[in-house]
Amino acid sequence: MADKIVLAYSGGLDTSVAIPWLKDKGYEVIAVSLDVGQHGKQIENIQKKALKIGAIQSFIIDGKDEFAENYVSKVIKSNALYEGEYPLVSALSRPLIIEKLVQTAHDNNAVAIAHGSTGKGNDQVRFEAAIHALDPEMKIEAPIRDFQWSREEEIEYAHQHNVPVPINFDSPYSIDENLWGRSNEAGILENPWNQAPADAYALTSPVEDTPDEADFVDIEFKNGLPISVNDQEMKMADLIVYLNKLAGIHGIGRIDHVENRLIGIKSREIYETPAAAVIMTAHKDLEDITLEHDVAHFKPIIEQKITNLIYNAMWISPLFDALNKFIDETQKVVNGTVKMKLYKGTATAVARKSENNSLYSEKLATYTSANSFDEQAAVGFMKLYTLPATVYEQVNHIHSKEKEEI
């Protein structure tokens, strides 16, 4: 009896030819496709396709809510933008996919898991790190990394094994997509001096074609997570889908970024993240009125570390868990509503309020007679606050040399 292997199956050419390839290696292939919001209606076709090509079983798992609530949520609460720009679309779905793969492997007594990552991307590390963590004895196959085929050889192999070659196969781009956004690399984008062409984008309108009327949305947060749009409560996956559509129409969430990959190279990526742009801008804006000064100034250190751990395949790690304890504690007071203006490619926070947790005090801040700030305290504050640097200058005369030399 042959060993079983669970294959992370996308329906694309690479993971399709992996099926006969793994069979050739002696495995019985169980295909698993996770719906994290990427597929639209073709999801059933993908399931059938795997069986047709030769999988012994083919599972479709709906992971949308789990993805939104347990994965995207951490990005929102941490304001996680890799290198200040990219809200971690692909990196984010990997740990969930792997959790489902390992579970399926255990349920079906499979001895191995196959993933479709190439040998020069971050995803292979994310897959293998998480599989090792969840089951250190699980065998791993990486057919795409091992093929080392040219495009022609791959097509040839596909024809020989009755694997249908998709019509859009000539697309120069390498795409990944889920609820939280879409990433695109390769092709003409590989020269960073080339501007991204119109067909590099799919979720967002060019700003040139967006409505001349702005949309305003009030986003309400509870414990740092969005719970309603314009007073209509939605579960998070739905809220993201809704905002992806609305913000996409306004051309919001395009990112053009040359980033540092984990595996040592730089790559140029085009991302589209309409909902993320709206939600994350609103979230940071609400933090500005609800987080205490020192929390607001230290949290970015934690945020950068969390962001890098997610990008760098360390979702399952004790440091990630400990950092999230910090984040969760800070989010208890991030409650309130931010009014977002969606217009001409940009999501802008134009107003914000927090009924119970706003630290903004009009009485302290105002310059009118309602002022309750003790202005004379400032004199004492300044004296002690500046004392160390003043003594340093008095002793060492770095910036006050001229006068001393008189």
Next chain:
Amino acid sequence: MADKIVLAYSGGLDTSVAIPWLKDKGYEVIAVSLDVGQHGKQIENIQKKALKIGAIQSFIIDGKDEFAENYVSKVIKSNALYEGEYPLVSALSRPLIIEKLVQTAHDNNAVAIAHGSTGKGNDQVRFEAAIHALDPEMKIEAPIRDFQWSREEEIEYAHQHNVPVPINFDSPYSIDENLWGRSNEAGILENPWNQAPADAYALTSPVEDTPDEADFVDIEFKNGLPISVNDQEMKMADLIVYLNKLAGIHGIGRIDHVENRLIGIKSREIYETPAAAVIMTAHKDLEDITLEHDVAHFKPIIEQKITNLIYNAMWISPLFDALNKFIDETQKVVNGTVKMKLYKGTATAVARKSENNSLYSEKLATYTSANSFDEQAAVGFMKLYTLPATVYEQVNHIHSKEKEEI
């Protein structure tokens, strides 16, 4: 003979009534107005006004180039955005103003310096910290903080002392402006749930009124600083003025931010920084292809510290000097050109190149047959890279509990 005092004079009501007030305290007042790009043509009127109100001398100092080259430059190289949003407009001009005040005081044997800051803002700390550092024995007067007048009392005092009350005196806003931008607070803005009205802005068009045609500008950087626009070399002050105008037309650089002041309160600010938005976005984008991975990931820690030191009145401090040594070293390779698209309120980097310092390698990054990346090395890399977290999980079974319990 009366003691002389040097007054930081803006021409506004507050520093104008400070002249008779300081005279009443027995000083001879020397007015100093620094042109850091805020005044336009009225600068000579300001000089005359001070004399007319009662100053014994009135100096105008052109600080625009010094401001651009020694002050704004540090913000650009450090990607300095306070709390991730505000490029430090007001904070930045203070140390230069103070340097000139102290120098004028020494040149004219003045014993004291007067500044026009209120008692609840950051500026008083910036003024007094820098004066202390440059001359610890210099006396400091802060008339506005000491007045404690209502608006009516101030006008009454002005009338009694022949200080003209400006026509736009009823403006609810408190404005500060220089080459690098404009800040606006108070008035209706004090409620953060109020949207900023049209008249809160002065340097930028509303996006609704911007051109339907984009402008593209190629910004060239040398050692991290902009040296030309569309191949036309300009000194930095001119380059900033040029971009302020062009980007302002496109509605770029509006910021609406509730920020944490040094003196313990939150305040809501409206900033306009058109040139800063263009230059700083371009600068970060160029760093993305020229900074090495570890530099790119550690520099933000330094940047946040530098940003806070500038905001928090510590321009003259040994930590600021040491951090800038770090920054300057990193900028030696930040050479190249970024193509910026200015359109509908947003400055976007759409292409970038660096002839001698680009670390982006198409040969390493490409998925075509030109690929020179060693894909098998990834296997060894992953094994060791993930070893600590894997051993941790094998020992402690945090995420792999279920299986172990079988």
Next chain:
Amino acid sequence: MADKIVLAYSGGLDTSVAIPWLKDKGYEVIAVSLDVGQHGKQIENIQKKALKIGAIQSFIIDGKDEFAENYVSKVIKSNALYEGEYPLVSALSRPLIIEKLVQTAHDNNAVAIAHGSTGKGNDQVRFEAAIHALDPEMKIEAPIRDFQWSREEEIEYAHQHNVPVPINFDSPYSIDENLWGRSNEAGILENPWNQAPADAYALTSPVEDTPDEADFVDIEFKNGLPISVNDQEMKMADLIVYLNKLAGIHGIGRIDHVENRLIGIKSREIYETPAAAVIMTAHKDLEDITLEHDVAHFKPIIEQKITNLIYNAMWISPLFDALNKFIDETQKVVNGTVKMKLYKGTATAVARKSENNSLYSEKLATYTSANSFDEQAAVGFMKLYTLPATVYEQVNHIHSKEKEEI
């Protein structure tokens, strides 16, 4: 009816003269003395003394266990050494004292709290920050800061108000003490070039007089906290008392440190912390075998922040709470035993083990044939790990100039 005030009462001259001084201001004084391990047997005398001098009530509160379990515990788990040296003796007891003062004030309908801090130390900030946090409306009196008396004037005032002047009043030192250690400043120590004289120490023997035989103690930790010594379980307060005595005999825990105070000056301090030296060295050593690599390397950033928050009066603050969530999560695996050698002034970790949580793997580390480490993986690891710096050097030739110029 007079307003009641709760006074933090130590029994010393300063807080004793505060009693008539507060009565003169019209208060009825309620004295509160907290036993955090400093007093030995005289605690009842202190209670009586307050009443004799004029307090209307005098409470003694035993806080030793609470102090050890809720306060010292946080220092141990965070390896909290201020400026790398001082385990936060005085800073640590303040929040507990204040909690008890506020509670007593509420129980007795007092309107104010008085503390005995001077105007140039850290303690005044710790007291007032915590009182404000726990009850923003509570009035605060700081008699010692307000006296502004010379020593002679204070004695004169004491004689006039029947306050007994202690025999050791001539001591040049200013002492603070609790379970976790003893601090000493002022007097001859104020010149940092003076060596601390023998009488500056009280808890530890001079190394010259310590036993010639070492003591070995096995300290067992659970969740990062010590639970037994040489297999004998003790509650933490008792364990600390036990180790203070034993390690004190061996001259362990002397610290001579010029430190940066919160209020802007440097001061020279002599600390004695025998138990802290033993426990904290053991704790760090146990972490070395139980914390995962990335946790071990990031935790110091958190530790420094926690340490500074404790020192700088921010025990009650949202940042402190959030950081402790991080710390607590990391400590779940810090279980095991460390063998400490106590000898000639030093506590050294000489052996360590952790039955369930050791990440040290002899099989991976050994150079014998039991070796299970994949040595060839290192080749791939190195290639990718060093790729960014290598590409940087290839492009920019910073260190390889010479050859290139040939």
Next chain:
Amino acid sequence: MADKIVLAYSGGLDTSVAIPWLKDKGYEVIAVSLDVGQHGKQIENIQKKALKIGAIQSFIIDGKDEFAENYVSKVIKSNALYEGEYPLVSALSRPLIIEKLVQTAHDNNAVAIAHGSTGKGNDQVRFEAAIHALDPEMKIEAPIRDFQWSREEEIEYAHQHNVPVPINFDSPYSIDENLWGRSNEAGILENPWNQAPADAYALTSPVEDTPDEADFVDIEFKNGLPISVNDQEMKMADLIVYLNKLAGIHGIGRIDHVENRLIGIKSREIYETPAAAVIMTAHKDLEDITLEHDVAHFKPIIEQKITNLIYNAMWISPLFDALNKFIDETQKVVNGTVKMKLYKGTATAVARKSENNSLYSEKLATYTSANSFDEQAAVGFMKLYTLPATVYEQVNHIHSKEKEEI
């Protein structure tokens, strides 16, 4: 004509058998031995031994001064202790050795460099990273990593190729040594619950056998580096040798540490660093009186990063260079003298002074009538310093719940 290879030659068995092994691969072997203070008088024997075994050339290079002045100096200025404990003995010599190897290779037209690192240590990464950086085209051989021999096979091979097997070959330990210290691993030490036996140490006396009289040494620093001992100026290499001997007699500098290696495993190491313990303790102590408050509190972040870069093979990297610019700037004021007491295994700073750069001000710190500190300023300071946390508590009632519920 055969290709030439430069071999890093230590004279030990591993690098000795590497000579015939490399010859078998077709190379002509050029042996290079760098004297970084490890060898004593046998250095000439090593040179001869390489020739006898079959090297075509054998160079001895005296690198002691360069090592002290360009390498050890960076550790001192950065207080660089890996994981808080280990002053980077082995890591530190690698970049210098490699610089010499590459230079020798270039001078002699060699095409390859061979190093004697194993496949599971940090050193292989340090060697290969630095060689790649200095000459990306240089070929690298790692015979020890490739042998994969058992001890018996290695001896057999040695006998066959006339390589003498050393008498102490049975030593269970793996030793590395230079001016800055000695590291020892493997053997009985591989179980971290085993105490290190007496023969694990070579540079230091057991504390049990140290003199009963302390030695006091005044160490003078200039720009953060030691320049004299007891007023006798010495160049740094000599000063280190002197202190190694003196402090070694007092049993100072023993370290027993389970550390995280770069390549993902934990290993237990015994280090001896007598001079380092004295110099680095003194250096930190001098910084305590000369570094300004904010510098003192931010420098540890930089120090940890520098330490990790050195340990992790990133000596030649742009981040390392930039961080050192920061450090060098801070050290300009680290001038003065520290009195160290060497006694019974411990080096203690007992007094310190800095004629021109001390920021310690007795006038500010004293409690006597000479006091020049403005004690009333503290009231204003506290009010604003604690304002954010106080407002947070007033709004959110985290710690003041009980009262509010009344």
